[in-house]
Amino acid sequence: MTKRSDKYLWCVGSKPPPIDPHSQVKHQIVQRYLERYVHVLMSNFLMEKLTLSIVDGFAGGGEYSSDDGTEYYDGSPLIALRTIREQEAIMNVGRTKQRRIDARYYFVEKLKPHFDYLEHLLSARLPAERFGNDVFLFENAFQNVVDNVIQDIRRRAGGERAIFLLDQYAYDQVPAPLLKKIFNEVKGAEVILTFNVDSLISFLSDTKISRKKLDETGLSRYIDWDGLQALKDQGPMVWRAAIQRNLARGLIESSGALHYTIFYITPMGSTPWTYWLIHLSNSYKARDVMMELHWEMANHFSHYLEPDIYSLNLGYQAKSDSNATRQIEFDLGEAHYFDEVASRKTSSGLTQKLIPAIYDSGESRPFGHWLETIGSSTPATAGMIRQALDPGIRSGDIIARSKDGALRKRGGSLKPTDILSPSSQRPFIFVPR
Numbered sequence: 204m205t206k207r208s209d210k211y212l213w214c215v216g217s218k219p220p221p222i223d224p225h226s227q228v229k230h231q232i233v234q235r236y237l238e239r240y241v242h243v244l245m246s247n248f249l250m251e252k253l254t255l256s257i258v259d260g261f262a263g264g265g266e267y268s269s270d271d272g273t274e275y276y277d278g279s280p281l282i283a284l285r286t287i288r289e290q291e292a293i294m295n296v297g298r299t300k301q302r303r304i305d306a307r308y309y310f311v312e313k314l315k316p317h318f319d320y321l322e323h324l325l326s327a328r329l330p331a332e333r334f335g336n337d338v339f340l341f342e343n344a345f346q347n348v349v350d351n352v353i354q355d356i357r358r359r360a361g362g363e364r365a366i367f368l369l370d371q372y373a374y375d376q377v378p379a380p381l382l383k384k385i386f387n388e389v390k391g392a393e394v395i396l397t398f399n400v401d402s403l404i405s406f407l408s409d410t411k412i413s414r415k416k417l418d419e420t421g422l423s424r425y426i427d428w429d430g431l432q433a434l435k436d437q438g439p440m441v442w443r444a445a446i447q448r449n450l451a452r453g454l455i456e457s458s459g460a461l462h463y464t465i466f467y468i469t470p471m472g473s474t475p476w477t478y479w480l481i482h483l484s485n486s487y488k489a490r491d492v493m494m495e496l497h498w499e500m501a502n503h504f505s506h507y508l509e510p511d512i513y514s515l516n517l518g519y520q521a522k523s524d525s526n527a528t529r530q531i532e533f534d535l536g537e538a539h540y541f542d543e544v545a546s547r548k549t550s551s552g553l554t555q556k557l558i559p560a561i562y563d564s565g566e567s568r569p570f571g572h573w574l575e576t577i578g579s580s581t582p583a584t585a586g587m588i589r590q591a592l593d594p595g596i597r598s599g600d601i602i603a604r605s606k607d608g609a610l611r612k613r614g615g616s617l618k619p620t621d622i623l624s625p626s627s628q629r630p631f632i633f634v635p636r
């Protein structure tokens with residue numbers, strides 16, 4: 204396997220590297236996420252200013268060419284700068300009193316030729332007074348500058364909203380303790396991380412060097428080292444399911460973030476690279492916005508977990524003969540995309556699991572409680588969870604009332620503060636356990 208670190212090379216005076224399909228998908232996600240991030244936070248029209256920090260920890264040279272060299276594409280630093288500027292213009296359309304996005308950008312790049320290219324490019328695009336004011340460049344490894352960047356974010360008046368774009372080539376430059384530091388120290392942090400599962404898989408075997416490397420990433424204890432070979436022998440489907448189950452859990456648990464999305468990115472085209480795009484945050488809403496993007500970009504994402512509610516906690520042991528493990532293997536032999544078929548499976552699975560869960564709880568609880576309880580353990584968006592409850596609400600098995608006591612007749616109109624209660628009648632659409 205070619206090392207991914209050989210992939211992109213920037214050098215001042217030469218054409219930028221041709222862009223790969225996987226980078227285009229990733230760029231679309233970053234751009235659309237930033238658009239929605241601003242849109243959601245500024246949906247309160249009384250809010251006059253949004254203070255935001257964008258940290259691009261693996262910035263690259265800043266632009267790419269097409270294969271035939273006739274077109275240019277923005278890299279992540281330019282995408283961030285452009286998207287925020289555009290969103291500021293959009294939110295001020297028709298307003299006399301202007302609203303502002305007070306954004307600060309931190310661009311970090313370790314390799315000198317790449318850094319030089321980025322510096323040239325940004326100097327040509329931005330006025331000189333922005334450097335050191337709202338745009339900061341670091342020729343260094345992200346790990347070496349993260350403390351300074353965090354201190355700067357914390358010193359800013361207006362909050363600690365920060366998006367960290369951590370687009371590492373492989374899987375070892377952003378160890379789990381570094382994620383934990385970000386979430387411990389920056390209150391409003393979100394991370395969009397790439398994690399090259401394929402390169403980890405090709406390297407992973409029960410050897411000293413493999414164990415040492417995984418120790419450094421903070422993920423070693425989530426690997427079933429003894430059963431590793433047996434797992435590999437079962438073929439790529441089971442292997443991918445197992446690795447997603449164990450490592451995803453490891454990354455999430457050790458990052459300290461409350462919410463996540465973690466999916467394989469499977470770019471169209473001939474590129475063999477399969478990796479995870481991971482979003483970590485402490486906000487359910489942020490997670491939901493990212494989840495909506497995955498469904499919108501159905502062709503590019505897949506996962507090997509349950510189609511409705513994941514049971515990551517069960518872990519995966521290749522040698523274990525328990526019923527639970529066999530059940531997982533059965534469920535996970537399949538890849539799920541974000542298409543129509545998956546959407547139907549997700550919705551019907553949730554209907555079958557959630558309505559009985561609410562019924563069996565015997566308690567009245569807000570819809571928001573159920574959203575938080577399911578949290579990130581599902582590929583469903585909040586909208587899909589509403590739809591999954593619809594049959595129960597229409598049939599009267601679940602009674603939904605607004606804060607003021609008004610009866611809701613459809614799942615689609617549920618608000619997080621609405622109270623869901625099991626009906627006192629015998630249910631129609633499911634058999635109680």
Ligand SMILES: C[S@@+](CC[C@H](N)C(=O)[O-])C[C@H]1O[C@@H](n2cnc3c(N)ncnc32)[C@H](O)[C@@H]1O
Nearest residue numbers: 261262263278279312313314317344345370376
């Ligand atoms: C995948 S490329 C970045 C692409 C860029 N994010 C984009 O989307 O346009 C990864 C970049 O990270 C740089 N890099 C590798 N290790 C690094 C580290 N520890 N800290 C900062 N930069 C690093 C590489 O030199 C390379 O330019």
